[in-house]
Each structure stands twice: as structure tokens, then as C-alpha cells.
Amino acid sequence: MRVVDGRTGACDQFPEAVFRGRRARLEARMEALRLRFVLVTKPVDVFYLTGFRGSAGALVISPGRIRLWVDPRYTLQAREQSRGAEVIETRKSLLRAIGGWARRARPSVVGCQDAHLTGAELAELRRESQGSRGARWRGVGAVLDELRIVKDRWEIERMRQAGGLTARVFGEVLPLVKPGVCECDLAAELEFRMKRGGGEGPAFETIVASGPRGAWPHARASARPLRSGELVIFDLGAILAGYASDMTRTLYLGVPRRRARLLYESVAEAQRETVLSLRAGLRGGDADAVARHALARRNLERYFTHSTGHGVGLEVHERPRLARGEHTALQAGAVVTVEPGVYVEGYGGVRIEDTVLISESGPEILTPAAKEPWYTG
Numbered sequence: 001m002r003v004v005d006g007r008t009g010a011c012d013q014f015p016e017a018v019f020r021g022r023r024a025r026l027e028a029r030m031e032a033l034r035l036r037f038v039l040v041t042k043p044v045d046v047f048y049l050t051g052f053r054g055s056a057g058a059l060v061i062s063p064g065r066i067r068l069w070v071d072p073r074y075t076l077q078a079r080e081q082s083r084g085a086e087v088i089e090t091r092k093s094l095l096r097a098i099g100g101w102a103r104r105a106r107p108s109v110v111g112c113q114d115a116h117l118t119g120a121e122l123a124e125l126r127r128e129s130q131g132s133r134g135a136r137w138r139g140v141g142a143v144l145d146e147l148r149i150v151k152d153r154w155e156i157e158r159m160r161q162a163g164g165l166t167a168r169v170f171g172e173v174l175p176l177v178k179p180g181v182c183e184c185d186l187a188a189e190l191e192f193r194m195k196r197g198g199g200e201g202p203a204f205e206t207i208v209a210s211g212p213r214g215a216w217p218h219a220r221a222s223a224r225p226l227r228s229g230e231l232v233i234f235d236l237g238a239i240l241a242g243y244a245s246d247m248t249r250t251l252y253l254g255v256p257r258r259r260a261r262l263l264y265e266s267v268a269e270a271q272r273e274t275v276l277s278l279r280a281g282l283r284g285g286d287a288d289a290v291a292r293h294a295l296a297r298r299n300l301e302r303y304f305t306h307s308t309g310h311g312v313g314l315e316v317h318e319r320p321r322l323a324r325g326e327h328t329a330l331q332a333g334a335v336v337t338v339e340p341g342v343y344v345e346g347y348g349g350v351r352i353e354d355t356v357l358i359s360e361s362g363p364e365i366l367t368p369a370a371k372e373p374w375y376t377g
Helices: 016-032 043-050 072-081 094-105 119-129 143-147 153-176 183-196 211-215 258-277 284-296
Strands: 038-040 058-062 065-070 086-089 109-112 136-139 207-210 231-236 238-240 247-252 309-311 318-322 335-338 341-344 348-351 354-359 362-365
Touching (some): 016 043, 038 043, 043 058, 065 094, 072 086, 143 318, 153 183, 153 231, 153 238, 153 247, 247 258
Parallel strands (some): 065 086
Antiparallel strands (some): 038 058, 335 354
8 A cells, every 4th residue: 555645745645637626616616606706715715716724724615716825834734735726825814814805896696604713703704805896705614524525536536545554553552462461551652653654643632532531521630640451442544645643442351251252242243234335325324323322232223322424534533424313315425434332431442444445336344444343351
């Protein structure tokens, strides 16, 4: 497998045609919304549409034209990384500069990512754009979140690589998982190896939770040493070339007793059945129900305290969701996690998670770390 070095960006640029295609899809949505201009301020969406990976930039998209405002810190980077955008340097705040453009250009309506802007930022836009005919700023909701659900082949390849790196690093660290080793030391080793393997770093703070702490779904790695006769949850994911992966494995230190076997086998069964159920057209709530029904057969559903999964891509949590009440149908090309778990207060927890591509030919696991054997001794 070719390794993409996400640290240097040497291989993380997409062909310009990829960005043109994404912008064309956005422009089609703009036409349906009767918008000629849309302001994009969320960094991952700026990257998605242009390739610019700076932490501060603002786009104005209009038919056949895209303007990218940056401050002087990012001018050179924007010129090198952005594809098809006119780079505009400003020494003002980005929103003040955008407001000045609107005052001069006099668009009647500009769409904006209202969910990403604070009330103060929206007020600044309105104030700076006022003139003889002030622009009206209209929220476009989750338009870009929805566009990003279906991954193109370039994104899928990077996500395969990110998932492969995550699985490989976990396999390398497995021999270090022994009684007496601290949770935080294992978490640090996993994150170090992600970077050494070509990743930009962890997609989120790595979780290593042993014994009773495994009953906390989002426990942070602590200085607690691992002990024999306990379950240990590892939740990790690498970012590579901007794209995240997410994977959880659970181990038992020693030969598991009946209770540990019951919990592990039940979660493994729920995870396996849910992965196999994934297909285009299945509703997110129905996928969640598969996992819950599997655990209910073992009278364990009450210990499953979170949703079954979420989308992964440029963000580690994005659309779609596999959760109760989700009526949106899954689409081919979406990438989601499947992560049922059970959490027993005072004892510990089991969670098994993979990042999964939904394709026309069936689900593809992008985090291919072994789930067996799951115990030592």
C-alpha cells in the first residue's frame, strides 16, 4: 500500500478536476436555493472546495468564480494549495473584508453557514455590508455537510490509507499491552506511531480505558496501570492527508471468565450483524436497531448507552448518523462507524468499532485490525 505522508502534504493534493466537480455540485444546490453567492467559512469546507488547508480563510462562491480571502499568514500557502480560487489577501478581519466586498458588489442575497457563525459574527457581516442597498445574509443550513456525505474515489483511497495506518499501529502496540503498563503510556505510544507512520496525528484524543474505567464510553487515558483479569478498551484513529479514521478494539488481560466472554461475544455479534446490514437505502435508525436488537437477545441493550455510529471523513464526527430516530437513507459512497458497546458500572466495558464504506457491492471495512484473539494468556 502506498503511504501518503500527511505531515508534509507531499501527496495530499487532489487533481483540480475533483474540486471543480465539488463546486459544480454546490452550484447546482445554489441554483435550487435561488442563490448566486454563498459564503463558506468552515475550514474543512474551504479545504473540500479548494484544497487550502489553513485554519483561517473565507470563500465566496458564485457561478464560475471562487474568491478566497486570507490574512498575510496564509497568502503563500493559499496560492500553493488552492485550486481554481482567486486568492485575496486582507489585513482586516476576514468577515470585515467580506462585508466590504458585499457593500461594493451589492448582491441582494448571500448564503452563509449560519450554523458555523456566531451571532456576533453575523452582526459584523451585516454591519460591514450595509450601504445604499445592504446585502441580506441567508443561512444555508447543512448544504455542505450533505454534499460531503458521499465520498469520491480520491477521498475513499485516503480513508483506506488512514484506516490501514490505524490498524497497523494498533498491531504494533499489542505486544506492549501487559499488566503494569499505564493507560497513558499506551495512548502516547499509539499516537507517536501514527505520526511516525506518516499520519498528521490522532483524529481525536486516544482512549485507553481499563477495568471499571471502561464503563465510561469517553474515558481519557489515565495513569492507571493495567491489571490482570480486566477488560481494556482502545479507541484510536489517525488523520492522514486530512481524512480521519476511527476504530475501537477491546482486549482482556488473562483468560476471560464467563462474564467477560458473554459481553465480548454479544458486542462482536451486534457489530458483525450491523456491518453486514449496511447498504444504500437503509435508514440510519434501522441500522441502529440492528445493533440494539442483537444486544437485546442477550438482555444487554440497557447497557448500550450511545448511538451505533456516525459519518467519518474530513471530520471524525459528521453526517450521516446511525441512531434512533434517524430517517435519512444511507447512500453508496458514505463512510460510517459501527460501534456498539456495553458498559457495566463497577466492572468495565466492551466496544468494537470499525470505519466502514457503504458501496454498491456491500460494506467494506476500512480499519482491518483483527478482532480475534481478544484476550491474552
